[in-house]
Amino acid sequence: LCEGHNLQLQNYLRSQTQNVKSYDLISETASYLEALYREIDPTNIDIAIQVFITLTEYCQGPCTENQYALIRTKLCESTNHILQQ
Secondary structure (H helix, E strand, O other): OOOOOOHHHHHHHHHHHHHHOOOHHHHHHHHHHHHHHHHHOOHHHHHHHHHHHHHEEEEEOHHHHHHHHHHHHHHHHHHHHHOOO
């Protein structure tokens, strides 16, 4: 959905203003990585890699609002833990 740095779709993944309920998929993806990083092993490393690729696509362009959304998560802590392993 974000390929080609489509700013409108990148923003939509963070906030669906026309829906009854909005889901911040940017922060939820970072939360998924936070839950996953303690359990990364050879059987799920590909999932962790895909999460990083997805987070990158969310922010490229740049999409500053998605970058700010990620700053408010524990993404840096999760990433530091993964890199220390």
